[in-house]
Amino acid sequence: MMYYSTNHSSPDVTLRDAIVHGLAPDRGLYMPERIPSIPKAFFRHIGEMSLHEIAYVVANTLFGDDVDSEELRNIVADTLGFDIPLRKVDDNRYVLELFHGPTLAFKDVGARFMAHMLSHFHSKEKSTGDVNVLVATSGDTGSAVANGFLNVPGVRVFVLYPYGKVSPIQEAQFTTLGGNITAIEIDGTFDDCQSLVKSAFIDDELNKAMHLTSANSINVARFLPQMFYYYHAYARMVQEGVDPEQIVVAVPSGNFGNICSALIAKRMGLPIKRFIAANNRNDVFLRYLNTGEYNPGASIPTIANAMDVGEPSNFARILDLYGNDHAAIKADISGCSYTDDQIRSTMREVYDSTGYILDPHGATACRALGEQLLPGEKGIFLETAHPAKFKDTVEDAIGARVQIPSRLAAFMRGEKSTVRLSRQFPAFKKFLLSQIQ
Numbered sequence: 082m083m084y085y086s087t088n089h090s091s092p093d094v095t096l097r098d099a100i101v102h103g104l105a106p107d108r109g110l111y112m113p114e115r116i117p118s119i120p121k122a123f124f125r126h127i128g129e130m131s132l133h134e135i136a137y138v139v140a141n142t143l144f145g146d147d148v149d150s151e152e153l154r155n156i157v158a159d160t161l162g163f164d165i166p167l168r169k170v171d172d173n174r175y176v177l178e179l180f181h182g183p184t185l186a187f188k189d190v191g192a193r194f195m196a197h198m199l200s201h202f203h204s205k206e207k208s209t210g211d212v213n214v215l216v217a218t219s220g221d222t223g224s225a226v227a228n229g230f231l232n233v234p235g236v237r238v239f240v241l242y243p244y245g246k247v248s249p250i251q252e253a254q255f256t257t258l259g260g261n262i263t264a265i266e267i268d269g270t271f272d273d274c275q276s277l278v279k280s281a282f283i284d285d286e287l288n289k290a291m292h293l294t295s296a297n298s299i300n301v302a303r304f305l306p307q308m309f310y311y312y313h314a315y316a317r318m319v320q321e322g323v324d325p326e327q328i329v330v331a332v333p334s335g336n337f338g339n340i341c342s343a344l345i346a347k348r349m350g351l352p353i354k355r356f357i358a359a360n361n362r363n364d365v366f367l368r369y370l371n372t373g374e375y376n377p378g379a380s381i382p383t384i385a386n387a388m389d390v391g392e393p394s395n396f397a398r399i400l401d402l403y404g405n406d407h408a409a410i411k412a413d414i415s416g417c418s419y420t421d422d423q424i425r426s427t428m429r430e431v432y433d434s435t436g437y438i439l440d441p442h443g444a445t446a447c448r449a450l451g452e453q454l455l456p457g458e459k460g461i462f463l464e465t466a467h468p469a470k471f472k473d474t475v476e477d478a479i480g481a482r483v484q485i486p487s488r489l490a491a492f493m494r495g496e497k498s499t500v501r502l503s504r505q506f507p508a509f510k511k512f513l514l515s516q517i518q
């Protein structure tokens with residue numbers, strides 16, 4: 082399978098090159114040259130299959146041409162070393178809890194899969210020199226990538242995050258690890274961090290001096306495995322006896338990598354009826370759905386901070402997947418945008434009526450289902466992070482205490498170590514060059 086750039090001005094590359102380089106030289110994002118189909122027969126038995134079995138079939142369909150099947154089976158098993166339960170919240174809404182991994186956020190799946198794929202290609206080549214993974218985070222990606230790559234030989238990770246705009250627990254998760262992980266606070270927004278990372282990939286001097294790659298959803302090995310969730314959630318709904326033709330999924334969306342993987346899963350044959358992209362006040366996608374115009378702007382800080390993205394990278398992939406057809410996109414995805422007060426009141430209402438504790442991101446998607454489900458439909462929303470990662474915000478909203486899981490508390494005992502930089506590229510470049518070992 083070859084991968085092309087969404088900007089169509091760079092040569093097609095192999096899976097290995099797409100992973101190792103992250104972003105295409107023309108600043109486009111890589112896409113698989115064809116979207117393979119999963120045979121219909123698979124869906125007849127999916128309700129009896131485990132998460133590992135399902136994920137292996139999906140991974141093999143996508144990556145089977147390029148990675149030996151036994152190796153792929155091991156990568157899938159190592160990636161999914163934790164449970165992803167689906168729970169019923171009320172009559173029509175189910176939650177897929179994606180926070181049972183090591184850093185308690187959905188990014189653990191993609192980050193671990195990518196770490197294994199990178200080691201696979203790196204070790205096969207016996208290449209020399211460190212791989213430098215650059216990652217921009219608005220909260221959750223940083224910790225998942227830092228933990229996924231912690232102490233991996235031959236890999237250094239630089240986590241860029243917006244100063245003062247992530248929760249204290251999220252920050253502790255990637256600033257206290259030391260070793261091969263360096264945390265960089267940027268005086269700016271998530272979009273500034275992402276832009277610095279993208280500029281680094283196309284800077285000749287840097288790329289001659291260092292081997293750079295991305296672990297954001299820019300990278301195909303980070304975003305594509307996120308589709309495992311959707312097949313698994315569908316299977317668990319079928320197992321519950323839900324009508325398989327009436328399933329709607331609401332996805333909290335920031336950089337749109339997660340929902341983009343869901344749309345590719347649908348194109349491969351997954352019979353989800355439709356999707357909802359749930360946003361906080363950063364509503365560039367909803368405005369696109371309503372008007373057909375895409376006008377990215379500066380991100381707005383909210384209590385659902387991991388979704389504070391003003392210019393989602395994966396919008397380019399969604400446009401590409403649908404051939405720029407606005408009507409076709411609208412047929413598969415609807416949108417919504419909520420204020421902090423609406424997010425808080427959803428957390429409160431759901432807690433009072435069901436006892437379920439939502440995190441601010443999951444709350445946007447839960448609310449979207451409450452407003453947009455049609456008669457006969459059943460909805461799944463994703464809890465993308467554990468509510469304890471936003472302890473103060475959640476406790477304030479629901480008026481009750483949130484227990485901190487012990488593995489989260491462990492991160493908070495470490496000592497914070499960061500480098501603070503402006504959002505100017507020359508300062509970032511100088512810093513990276515000073516890190517060559």
Ligand SMILES: N[C@@H](CCOP(=O)(O)O)C(=O)O
Nearest residue numbers: 218219220221222298336387
């Ligand atoms: N929501 C993210 C922002 C980066 O998204 P990614 O999926 O492209 O890594 C975060 O929590 O950091």
